[in-house]
Amino acid sequence: MLFNCFVPLELTAKHFIMKKTFLPLLLALSIISCKNSEGGNSDAEMTSETTEVASSEAKDGIGNTIAMANGLDKFKDATEVEFTFNVKVNDTVRSSRHWKWNTKTNEISLTEGDITQSYTKNDSIPEDKVSIDQKFINDSYWLLFPYxxxxxxxxxxxxKEVAAPISGDTLTKLEVAYSADGGYTPGDTYDIYYGEDHMIEEWVYKAAGGDRQMATTWEDYEEFMGIPIAKMHKSEDGSFQLYFTDIVIK
Known part of the structure; x- marks a missing residue:
């Protein structure tokens, strides 16, 4: 398992648009192996008393409601985003990447250890920048998934009225399914669980083909320029933690 969970983006002057092309949670999954799929509640174990299902491929409806509840209207005014993406497994930090992203120019810089690399996000990514782009896609996807x-x-x-996989709380589930055509890892699915405030509390990543999946929390929310960010994501047993530090949005 690796740490992917992401969608390639196409950045505009105001914000970036994530397309259906995806990169899964491979890193997270690689690091913690199949541990999470063996432990905790599976979809088969979840119960649902009264369910109401509605499917849509539109950009409005429940998708827009959740995005707006998570500050999409405010994010459109952001010009710079900075954050550090961290992964800890069994109390050992496995990854720490610091990003600076100018949403006006689409210039992105990555600092890992003593090395800083930069590139400009556009429709054509140079071959020597693809690995950086994949990391940015992954990391920013965790940061801004509601959008x-x-x-x-x-x-x-x-x-509606579905038991969340980790807490067991009764929440609403939204399945976010991507096409099997194109992209880094097409066909991936994300099940997000949220309450009446439309803030994500948990999610489950499912790789295409069903051979890998992982459930984590969405917690420790803090607002930056009026934009709520979940700074911590944990597995059920807490052995896996993905968290953000050094967040700046302006």
Missing amino acids: QLVWSDAKLTEE
């Missing part, structure tokens, strides 16, 4: 419900080309299916 993908509007930006990306996914099919959304809502199911």
